Amino acid sequence: MYVGELLKSLDRVSTGVPGLDDLIGGGFIPGRVYLIVGPPGSGKTTFGIQFLIEGAKNEEKGLFISLLEHPKIITQDMLRYNFGLLTHLKSKRILFYDMGESIFGAGRRFTWSEIFENILRIIEAEGVKRVVIDSFTSLEYSVLDPEHKRMALGRFIRKLHERGVTCLIVAEMMSSENYTEDYYLTDGVIVLHHFMRNYQMVRALQVLKMHGVAHDSNLKKLRFTEEGLRVYPEAPF
Ligand SMILES: Nc1ncnc2c1ncn2[C@@H]1O[C@H](COP(=O)(O)OP(=O)(O)OP(=O)(O)O)[C@@H](O)[C@H]1O
Ligand SMILES: [Mg+2]
Numbered sequence: 001m002y003v004g005e006l007l008k009s010l011d012r013v014s015t016g017v018p019g020l021d022d023l024i025g026g027g028f029i030p031g032r033v034y035l036i037v038g039p040p041g042s043g044k045t046t047f048g049i050q051f052l053i054e055g056a057k058n059e060e061k062g063l064f065i066s067l068l069e070h071p072k073i074i075t076q077d078m079l080r081y082n083f084g085l086l087t088h089l090k091s092k093r094i095l096f097y098d099m100g101e102s103i104f105g106a107g108r109r110f111t112w113s114e115i116f117e118n119i120l121r122i123i124e125a126e127g128v129k130r131v132v133i134d135s136f137t138s139l140e141y142s143v144l145d146p147e148h149k150r151m152a153l154g155r156f157i158r159k160l161h162e163r164g165v166t167c168l169i170v171a172e173m174m175s176s177e178n179y180t181e182d183y184y185l186t187d188g189v190i191v192l193h194h195f196m197r198n199y200q201m202v203r204a205l206q207v208l209k210m211h212g213v214a215h216d217s218n219l220k221k222l223r224f225t226e227e228g229l230r231v232y233p234e235a236p237f
Contacts, residue, residue: 013166016054017047019231020205023220025213031164033157035182038192039173042203043222043229045074047192048132048168050228053083055130056093062130064096065119067103068138071096081228097122109144112152120159134170136182150181157185187211193219197237204236
């Protein structure tokens with residue numbers, strides 16, 4: 001392996017979430033795979049779209065693989081923000097792929113490997129640089145071979161690394177006694193939290209792990225704004 005290749009780990013791509021890059025040494029390391037996890041309504045899908053918008057602004061083609069919601073519904077919801085999503089959809093810098101339709105409408109079940117191979121085929125065919133898979137958790141209950149997840153996911157992540165694709169895997173929150181393989185196999189984990197305090201909903205973001213990056217794992221204040229999610233350097237309360 002060349003030194004130039006190794007030093008690539010110093011490069012960064014912006015996450016697209018204002019305030020977050022500063023917490024993780026300037027952004028995501030390109031070509032790595034990250035897990036975005038959180039409870040319902042915590043901002044996981046919004047995060048994913050912001051990540052693709054940021055790429056599209058820099059001429060990087062992005063792919064949103066939807067496993068649950070219809071892309072039309074996601075687009076409708078995201079058009080509320082001042083992202084300029086429509087422009088990027090028209091210019092095809094952001095593509096949606098309704099994988100839920102092909103998986104759940106196929107009349108048969110698929111293995112983890114089949115699903116990952118399918119995703120890799122689309123990535124290759126479209127030449128995308130940023131990928132969001134939302135939500136991974138729905139696959140856990142629909143694959144033919146749940147016991148093969150660790151091996152198939154490990155292989156999938158290696159292939160993404162080889163292709164230099166920066167990927168966000170969105171997953172639903174599990175209790176800490178039930179950390180799934182994604183927590184261990186990905187290069188970084190960002191947790192979106194919400195909880196009640198004095199009858200108020202408090203939102204927060206936590207960088208749970210980030211390989212190769214010195215970072216602060218404390219909870220940081222998170223807000224929804226007209227421009228989507230924004231992270232603040234202070235504690236949420
Ligand atoms: N301006 C806002 N202020 C406060 N909360 C907001 C605002 N805009 C959106 N939300 C909240 O964010 C949620 C949508 O965020 P998003 O769809 O990104 O969450 P998610 O984590 O993907 O949710 P799910 O688990 O249902 O897929 C809304 O349902 C709403 O609760
Ligand atoms: Mg969502």
